Amino acid sequence: MSLLSPMALAWAAVALPIIGLYILRIRRRRQIVPTLLFWDQIFQDTAPRSLWRRLRHWLSLLLQLALLTLLVLALADPVSTGRSSKPVHYVLVIDQSASMKATDGAPARIDEARERAMRLVNGMRSQDEATIIGAGVMPTVLSGRTQHQPMLRAALRDVHAADTTADLNAAVRLARSLTGAQGEPEVLLISDASGLATLDADLTGEIATHACGRVTNNIAITGLAVRPRSDNPLELQGILRVGNYTDAAVAAEVKLTLNDNLFDVAIVELAAGEEKVHAFRTLNSEGGVIRAKLTKLDALASDNVASAILPDVGRRKVTLVSTGDLFLESVLRSHLWMEVMRITPEEYAKSPPMSDILVFDGFVPEPLPNAPSLYVYPTRSSRLWTLGAEINNPIVSDLPDDESKLLRHVNLKNCTFHRARIIQADSAGNPLITSSGRPLLVHWPDARAPVVLLAINTRAGESDLPWRTAFPILMQNILNDLAGSTEDSLSAHRTSESVALPLPAATLTVTDETHRMIPVSATDLGATIGPVSTVSVVTATSGNATRRIAFNLADSRESNLRPPPTTQPSREANLALGNSGLSWPWWVVLVALAILLSAVEWSLHQRSVID
Amino acid sequence: MAVFESDFLQKLEYLALVARRVFRGRIRAERRSRSFGSSVEFADYREYAPGDDYRRIDWNILARMDALLLKLFEEEQDLHVYILLDASRSMSSTDAKFHSALRVAASLAYIAMSNLDRVAILPFADRLLPEFPLTRGKGKILSLLEYLERLTPVATDTHLEQCARLFLQRRPRRGLVVLISDLYDAHGFERGLDVLRFHGDEIHTIHLTEATEATPSLLGDLDLVDAETGAVRTVTVTERHLREYRRLYAQYLERCETSCRQREVGYIHATSDVPFEELVLKVLRQGGAVA
Numbered sequence: 001m002s003l004l005s006p007m008a009l010a011w012a013a014v015a016l017p018i019i020g021l022y023i024l025r026i027r028r029r030r031q032i033v034p035t036l037l038f039w040d041q042i043f044q045d046t047a048p049r050s051l052w053r054r055l056r057h058w059l060s061l062l063l064q065l066a067l068l069t070l071l072v073l074a075l076a077d078p079v080s081t082g083r084s085s086k087p088v089h090y091v092l093v094i095d096q097s098a099s100m101k102a103t104d105g106a107p108a109r110i111d112e113a114r115e116r117a118m119r120l121v122n123g124m125r126s127q128d129e130a131t132i133i134g135a136g137v138m139p140t141v142l143s144g145r146t147q148h149q150p151m152l153r154a155a156l157r158d159v160h161a162a163d164t165t166a167d168l169n170a171a172v173r174l175a176r177s178l179t180g181a182q183g184e185p186e187v188l189l190i191s192d193a194s195g196l197a198t199l200d201a202d203l204t205g206e207i208a209t210h211a212c213g214r215v216t217n218n219i220a221i222t223g224l225a226v227r228p229r230s231d232n233p234l235e236l237q238g239i240l241r242v243g244n245y246t247d248a249a250v251a252a253e254v255k256l257t258l259n260d261n262l263f264d265v266a267i268v269e270l271a272a273g274e275e276k277v278h279a280f281r282t283l284n285s286e287g288g289v290i291r292a293k294l295t296k297l298d299a300l301a302s303d304n305v306a307s308a309i310l311p312d313v314g315r316r317k318v319t320l321v322s323t324g325d326l327f328l329e330s331v332l333r334s335h336l337w338m339e340v341m342r343i344t345p346e347e348y349a350k351s352p353p354m355s356d357i358l359v360f361d362g363f364v365p366e367p368l369p370n371a372p373s374l375y376v377y378p379t380r381s382s383r384l385w386t387l388g389a390e391i392n393n394p395i396v397s398d399l400p401d402d403e404s405k406l407l408r409h410v411n412l413k414n415c416t417f418h419r420a421r422i423i424q425a426d427s428a429g430n431p432l433i434t435s436s437g438r439p440l441l442v443h444w445p446d447a448r449a450p451v452v453l454l455a456i457n458t459r460a461g462e463s464d465l466p467w468r469t470a471f472p473i474l475m476q477n478i479l480n481d482l483a484g485s486t487e488d489s490l491s492a493h494r495t496s497e498s499v500a501l502p503l504p505a506a507t508l509t510v511t512d513e514t515h516r517m518i519p520v521s522a523t524d525l526g527a528t529i530g531p532v533s534t535v536s537v538v539t540a541t542s543g544n545a546t547r548r549i550a551f552n553l554a555d556s557r558e559s560n561l562r563p564p565p566t567t568q569p570s571r572e573a574n575l576a577l578g579n580s581g582l583s584w585p586w587w588v589v590l591v592a593l594a595i596l597l598s599a600v601e602w603s604l605h606q607r608s609v610i611d
Numbered sequence: 612m613a614v615f616e617s618d619f620l621q622k623l624e625y626l627a628l629v630a631r632r633v634f635r636g637r638i639r640a641e642r643r644s645r646s647f648g649s650s651v652e653f654a655d656y657r658e659y660a661p662g663d664d665y666r667r668i669d670w671n672i673l674a675r676m677d678a679l680l681l682k683l684f685e686e687e688q689d690l691h692v693y694i695l696l697d698a699s700r701s702m703s704s705t706d707a708k709f710h711s712a713l714r715v716a717a718s719l720a721y722i723a724m725s726n727l728d729r730v731a732i733l734p735f736a737d738r739l740l741p742e743f744p745l746t747r748g749k750g751k752i753l754s755l756l757e758y759l760e761r762l763t764p765v766a767t768d769t770h771l772e773q774c775a776r777l778f779l780q781r782r783p784r785r786g787l788v789v790l791i792s793d794l795y796d797a798h799g800f801e802r803g804l805d806v807l808r809f810h811g812d813e814i815h816t817i818h819l820t821e822a823t824e825a826t827p828s829l830l831g832d833l834d835l836v837d838a839e840t841g842a843v844r845t846v847t848v849t850e851r852h853l854r855e856y857r858r859l860y861a862q863y864l865e866r867c868e869t870s871c872r873q874r875e876v877g878y879i880h881a882t883s884d885v886p887f888e889e890l891v892l893k894v895l896r897q898g899g900a901v902a
Contacts, residue, residue, distance in 0.1 A: 029831070031834065035795040035837060036835060
């Protein structure tokens with residue numbers, strides 16, 4: 001224990017007038033009365049001044065001196081030995097993840113966290129400093145290092161939880177890296193027990209922690225995905241994942257709506273702690289929003305709803321410009337959502353038709369159309385590629401890129417190609433299949449007019465590809481890509497993710513369902529959105545182009561409001577600003593004791609005159 | 612503060628007039644004595660005895676009945692009013708109480724003088740103090756007031772019985788005794804009343820106290836000093852004690868009134884904050900103290 005203001009001890013001199021006044025006070029007043037007859041009767045049975053009454057004066061003096069001692073000590077501002085008079089740099093790391101929105105705190109966990117942090121700030125001495133870090137997907141410094149308590153309090157008032165996950169380890173490492181003149185900062189991590197369980201082992205012993213909230217049951221939608229059937233995009237296949245984070249079996253009722261029209265109510269039977277996937281189907285051709293919603297509310301609202309975006313899947317017009325390829329035309333016609341029309345190159349040259357997708361078989365128009373196009377076995381060079389000599393029996397030397405959407409589920413092993421063109425694509429072209437470095441399949445992923453070039457001759461007798469199952473799969477992938485039906489546009493994203501949009505960031509406006517602006521980051525390929533702070537369907541607009549993206553929490557770790565059994569409770573003992581009395585400096589305690597003593601003294605005085 | 616203000620005499624005259632108007636026919640200065648005298652009021656006959664005044668023989672009776680009878684007439688005598696004024700230390704615990712007693716004594720004396728009665732003021736404590744002798748006539752009121760103004764309480768206790776005996780030895784004849792006191796007598800004021808009543812005097816008691824004596828505001832550690840005896844009692848007074856005090860004091864007042872009524876002694880209790888005119892009228896109306 002040391003004193004920060006030892007000069008204040010001089011106030012102890014006040015004891016002298018207190019003792020003087022006490023001596024004056026204990027001198028009894030002399031009161032002349034007409035007669036003692038009545039007083040004699042009153043006090044004839046009891047001692048007029050009992051031992052207690054005589055001692056009461058001394059006790060009163062002792063109480064007054066003790067009161068003075070407490071107040072003088074409070075003015076001297078004592079600190080415990082562990083908390084020296086040196087300034088301390090506190091770093092408050094506040095978990096802003098979705099689980100902090102759970103309403104089992106005061107009233108939510110984030111409110112409890114804010115209150116806890118506020119107590120620490122209020123207990124800071126004038127020379128102490130503090131930094132506030134918000135732990136979200138990325139750690140954010142909410143208030144820089146400062147002694148100015150009003151600024152810290154204002155920053156704390158603005159702390160809110162988001163519907164995202166939080167990287168507590170990154171936030172704590174950032175906090176510990178804020179070394180200043182005072183040496184290592186004292187870090188207090190305020191999270192919930194589930195969040196504390198994610199801390200790396202090397203960090204747990206280094207910082208103080210405070211766990212908000214309590215063990216709370218929760219049922220959550222942890223996933224929603226919808227996709228069109230590959231052969232018929234008008235039919236949607238969906239999966240819904242529901243988690244039961246309680247100690248009992250439940251039957252979760254989920255309402256499924258399409259553009260706010262109810263089309264299914266799923267009852268998902270779940271054992272305690274179980275996550276289960278529920279599949280559903282529906283038809284859609286106009287696009288919109290499919291939404292799953294738990295009918296029963298619980299402590300965490302963010303995971304009670306999930307959304308997914310459906311694309312506008314109307315029938316697409318496909319024009320096949322060919323002199324006649326039965327296999328290619330049959331593959332195209334096998335897609336129910338494709339309306340295929342075949343014309344000859346001469347007809348095309350005479351009058352190019354309006355079409356959603358153009359497929360050129362052994363023919364390259366001049367100039368290249370500004371529309372999604374597939375070129376099969378090109379016959380001449382264009383602005384995108386330079387045509388080389390023909391090669392025979394090319395062998396696929398490089399394994400296809402599994403991550404490419406065009407080659408998904410395409411197995412080209414043992415395929416025999418008799419003839420192909422040597423292609424030299426420009427820099428924008430992305431070769432997907434090569435033979436000894438020569439590209440056989442090239443993709444130009446342009447947002448408005450993607451182009452795919454297949455350098456292989458697919459006619460019968462020139463290749464066995466038409467007989468392979470890889471052929472219809474490859475053509476379906478290519479047509480899906482050209483139709484713009486990417487997977488991203490068909491499903492949903494986590495709020496913690498960043499979604500790239502092939503739209504210019506400068507003219508992009510993104511708003512959520514409450515018309516709140518969502519920040520956009522510019523990238524080389526366009527813009528990115530996210531992480532977003534709330535579960536919502538956002539609308540991105542750039543000129544005439546509009547795109548909707550669904551963001552869901554979809555994180556079982558955030559939805560599970562029951563801490564793992566191994567989670568330790570709050571560890572605040574190693575924080576110099578106190579453990580249970582963290583926010584109460586000694587002077588506050590002393591003043592409180594002084595008030596208590598005042599009450600005792602007042603009680604003694606009252607007893608002496610009222611009895 | 613002066614005991615008698617400049618308009619005190621005017622108030623006394625007013626009281627005398629009011630007393631005369633209100634109590635006409637009931638309060639009279641003239642009193643029929645039990646002795647026979649030479650007034651015009653016939654009383655009785657008795658047989659002549661040698662030495663009797665021939666002028667009182669009823670000659671008509673002698674002529675008709677041949678008997679010597681004397682006509683007896685009632686003798687009218689002045690009423691003697693004795694005001695026993697408590698001048699013990701307890702009466703001076705506050706100036707107000709003693710001053711009120713002096714004003715009441717002066718008022719009653721003036722009213723009596725106005726009715727041609729004789730008035731004496733006898734201050735007492737544990738003994739009789741120098742008195743204002745029996746005096747008649749309103750013209751002596753100034754000297755009476757001067758006497759009262761010089762009167763100061765003595766630092767002794769009250770002993771009414773002893774003083775009553777001394778009074779009875781000194782008084783020339785029976786009369787009306789008005790006792791003005793706070794009745795704080797450790798020896799018992801009832802014994803003093805018994806002594807006075809036994810000797811046939813008509814007694815009226817005016818019990819004067821202070822309002823603060825009934826409801827004292829003493830709290831805490833105190834040295835209580837008895838004003839009369841000087842005895843000291845060290846006490847710690849609490850609210851509970853004050854409640855007990857008020858109860859005892861109420862009992863004491865009740866006892867005073869009961870004791871007086873039982874002895875056929877007129878009793879009036881008043882606190883010193885009651886104006887003396889009001890108190891005197893109350894005395895006249897309720898007790899007939901100077902009737």
